[in-house]
Amino acid sequence: MKRTRFSARKRISPDAGELGRLATGLAESGGRLEDHLWEAQLVALTERLLADGAEDDINAALDRLYDTHADAHDELADLVESCAESCVLTHQGRDFDILLFNAPVLAWSRFSIPAERIGGGTLQSLKVQLGAHVFAAGADIALVDFLYSPDQLPRSFVDTWRLLRELGGAALEHRDLSLDVETLPETSRFLSDTRYLVGAVAVPRGAPLFRWNESDGNREQAQKEWVKQGGPCLEPLLTGCAFQPLLADSYHAACRNADSASRPYSVHASAAFLQTTLGQPTESLRAVIGGFHDRQLEEFRISFGPRDSDAVYHGVVWPLLGAEDENTDIIGEIEAVLRESGVKEIVSLDQQFPFEFCDDCGAPLYPNLEGETVHAEMPESANTASQTLH
Template identity: 70%
Template structure:
C-alpha cells in the first residue's frame, strides 16, 4: 500500500512520534522480556489510534521510520497489520479471537474478469468447504458476499480494521456481510488479475485458527489440495469465461502478499496462453525480452513479448519487486525459468538499466525490445483486444 510522504517533518503528531519511539525501542530490544514490554505499549497505542481513526499517524510514523530506521519501520508495520486484521471480542460472556482472512483467486481472461456479488447458495457452499478443509473445527465463520478486485479492497489500515470488526461481529452472530455492489468502485481491466474472497473467523480465546493448527496429519499443503478440489469448482460460476487458480486462505495481509507473489509467474503463463490463442501460433514462435527498470533504485522488471524474428512488442508484463528483493535477487533467472517451462525457447535478459518511464499519451508502461529500446506494446490488428499490460 503506497503512502504519501509528509512534506514537513515538523507537523508529525505527538502520537506518531510516540509510535516511532516505541517501534525503535522494540527494534533495539535485547531480550524477549523487553520485547514484550515494547510490544504491549505499542499495541495499546495502535489500538487507540484505530479507535480514533487516525490513519495519518500510522502513515506519518511509517514514512519517518522508512527513512531513518528500517527495523523499526518493519516492526511498526507488522504491529499495525496484526492489529488491523485481528482483535478480541466478547460474546455472551466469552472472549473470542477474531481474524480477518482472505482466500485469493488468480484469474485471467481475454474478456473482463468479473467482480460480482456471491449468491447465497454459492456463499454457503464456500463456507462449508472452508470449514471442512481450511479452518479449525470449532471456528465460527462469516464471509462478505462479494468477490473483490484489488482496487476494491480496503484502502487503509483503518478501513481494514473496520472491516475486520464488522465481519468478526457477524461471525459471532452467525450471519454474513452483505456488500452493496453498486457502491463498489469500478476496477481496472487487466488480462490477468486477482480476486479475493474475504471473511473473518472467530475462535475461543487461544484456540486453533486453522485446520493445520489442530493435527499433525494436516498441513498447509494438504489443506490447499482439498480446497482446490472441493472449493475450487464453486468459483466457476463467479468467474465466467476465466481460467482461474484458487490460493489457500490465510490471514488477510499474508494472503494478499502471497497473491502478489503468485500472480507474477501466473501472469507470465497467462500471457503465453493468451498470445498463442490470439495469434494462433505456438509458444516457440515468440520471444520474451526481460529488462530492469530503475528510478532511484531498481523498481521492477518488465517483459516484452513479440515475434522471435522481429523487434516489435505485442504484449507486456510488469514484474514488481516485493519485500526485500533488490538487484542481488536472481529475478531474471526466475522469470526465464517460468517462461521456458511455459514453452518459450527464445528468452533474452538485457544487462542495461532502463529508465522507469511510461507512455506520455496513455500512461502505459514501455517495454524492452531486442534492440534495447523501450517501446509501446501493440497487438496486431484484431477485434475486441484486451489490455496489453499484465500486473
C-alpha cells in the same frame, strides 16, 4: 512488512512520535520479557489510533522510522498489520479471537474478469469448503458477499480495521456481510489479475484458527483440498476465466502471497493467451526482459513478440516485492518461468530503462530487441482489447 517510502523530514504528532519511540524500544529489546513490555504498550496505542481513525499518525511514524531505523519500521509495520487484521471480541460473556482473512484467486481471461456480488448459495458453499478444509473445527466464518478486485480492497489500516470489526461481529452472529457495492471504485481491466474472497473467522480465545494449527492437519493438505473442493464453488463467479485458487491466510499475508504468485502466473497466462490468440506455438515467441528504474529498480517488464521480427505483441509487468532489489536474481527467476511456459528465445537487456508510461493512455511501455521502449500492439488479425497482463 517493509514498505518503500520516500519522504521529507517534518514534524510529527505526539502520538506518531510515541509510536516511533515504542517501536524503537521493541526493535532494540534484548529478550522476550522486554519484548512483551514494549509490545503491550505499542498494541494499546495502535488500537486506540485505529479506533480514532488516526491513519495519518500511523503513516507519519512509519515514514519517520523508514528514514531513521529500519528494524523499528518493520516492527511497527508488522504490529499495525496485526492490529488491523485481528482482535478479541466478547460475545455472550465469552472472549473470541477474530482474524480477518483473505482467499485470493488468480485468474486470466480474454474477456473481463468479474468482480461481482456472490449469491447466497455460492456463499454458503464456499463457507462449507473453508470450514471443512482450511479452518479449525468449530470455527465460525463470515464472508463478504462480494468478490473484490485489487482496486476495491480496503485502502488503509483504518479501513481494514473497520472491516475486521464488522465481519468479526457477523461471524459471532452466524451471518455474512452484505457490501454496499455502490461505494466501490471501478475495476481496472487486465488480462490477468487477482480476485479476493474476504472474510473473518472467530474461535474461542486461544483455540486453533486454521486446519494446520491442529495436530492432524498440515498446510499442504489444506491447500490441496481447498483447490479440489473449493475451486468448483468459484466457477460460477469466474465464467470465461482460467483461475487458480490460493490458500486462505491472514489478510495481509494473503495479499502478499497473491502478489508473489501472480507474477509467474501472469507469465504463464501470457504465453497461453498468445498461443490461443495467434494460433502459434509458444516456441515461435521471443521474450525481452528489461529493468525499469525510478530512484531505484522498481520492476522488470517482459515483452513478447515473434522471433522473426522486432515487433512487441504483449507485455507483462514483474514488480519487485519486499526486500528484493538489484542484488536479487529476479532475471534468473523470470527466465525459468518463461522456459516453463514454452518460450525458448529469451533476451535480457542490461541497460536501465526509465520508469515511464504512455503519456496518452497510461499503459506501461515495454522493451524491444533494440533496447527501445514501445507500446505492445497485437497484430490486426488478433482481435483483443488489451495487451497488458497485470
